[in-house]
Amino acid sequence: MEPVETLLAAHRAYLLGWNVGIAGGSDLVTYRSDVRHATLNGVLRVSGRTPDNALAEARERLDGVPRIWWAGPDSDAGTADGLVALGAVPIANLPIMTMEVDRVAPVPTPVGFRIAETTDMDKFVPAYGRVSGIPAEEMATAIAREKAFAGDGTVIRLAGRFDDGPVAGTAVAWLSHGLLTLYFVGTQPEHRRRGVGAAMTVAAIDLARERGVGTVALTSSEVGKPLYGRLGFRTVGTFQLLSF
Structure with missing residues (x-):
C-alpha cells in the first residue's frame, strides 16, 4: 500500500490540473479554476505559515470564487482549529480511502x-x-x-x-x-x-x-x-x- 503522503501528492496533482491561478510554493498550495463551484477552487496544503498569514494570502489568491480549504494530514498540525478561530467554517470531514x-x-x-x-x-x-x-x-x-x-x-x-x-x-x-x-x-x-x-x-x-x-x-x-x-x-x- 502506498504511504499517505503519496496519496496526498497525487490528490494535489489532480486538482492543480484545474488551476489557472497561482499555485504557490510548498508552504501554501492553492488552485483556482474560476468555475464557481467550491470544490474546484481551494487550498491544498499549508506548511510553516501561521494561520492568519496563510489565510490572508489564500483569500487574496482566491478572491471572487467559492473555495474550500483541504486541511489534511500533510498540513501543519492544528491548521483546521487555527482557521476556525479566524472565522473559517467547517463543512465536512472526508475520509481518505485506499484499496x-x-x-x-x-x-x-x-x-x-x-x-x-x-x-x-x-x-x-x-x-x-x-x-x-x-x-x-x-x-x-x-x-x-x-x-x-x-x-x-x-x-x-x-x-x-x-x-x-x-x-x-x-x-x-x-x-x-x-x-x-x-x-x-x-x-x-x-x-x-x-x-x-x-x-x-x-x-x-x-x-x-x-x-x-x-x-x-x-x-x-x-x-x-x-x-x-x-x-x-x-x-x-x-x-x-x-x-x-
Whole structure:
C-alpha cells in the first residue's frame, strides 16, 4: 500500500490540473479554476505559515470564487482549529480511502449497463456536474476547463450508459504518483439504487490493474463511505474541509 503522503501528492496533482491561478510554493498550495463551484477552487496544503498569514494570502489568491480549504494530514498540525478561530467554517470531514486492486469485492454489473472511456466533454461534464452540484450557468466554464486540463499524470474519463441511452454514471480515473485516484464517481438520480456507482468504481479498479497499478485511492463523502467499504476500501486519513 502506498504511504499517505503519496496519496496526498497525487490528490494535489489532480486538482492543480484545474488551476489557472497561482499555485504557490510548498508552504501554501492553492488552485483556482474560476468555475464557481467550491470544490474546484481551494487550498491544498499549508506548511510553516501561521494561520492568519496563510489565510490572508489564500483569500487574496482566491478572491471572487467559492473555495474550500483541504486541511489534511500533510498540513501543519492544528491548521483546521487555527482557521476556525479566524472565522473559517467547517463543512465536512472526508475520509481518505485506499484499496489494493487485487482485494476488490466482486459486484454484479447492472443488466444492459456498459462502461467505456469517453472524450465527449460536452456530455460527460454536465453528467457529473449535475450530481456534484455545479450550477448550470457554470457548466460552459467547467467544460472548457476539463478540456484544457493539464495535470502531472494521466486522466481517463469513464462514462456508463444503459444500452444506448445518455450518461448514467461517471468516474474520473487519475493515474499519478504510481497509483490511481478516483474523482467524480456519480450516478444520475433517475438511475440510483441499481448498482451504477459500484460498477463505475470497479471499472476504474480494473483499469488500474490492467495498467499495472496496485493501489486505488479516493476521498469519500459520508454517504459514499459504506459503498466503498463493501468494495474493500479502508480509511487511512481524513480531510477537514472548511469554507473561508
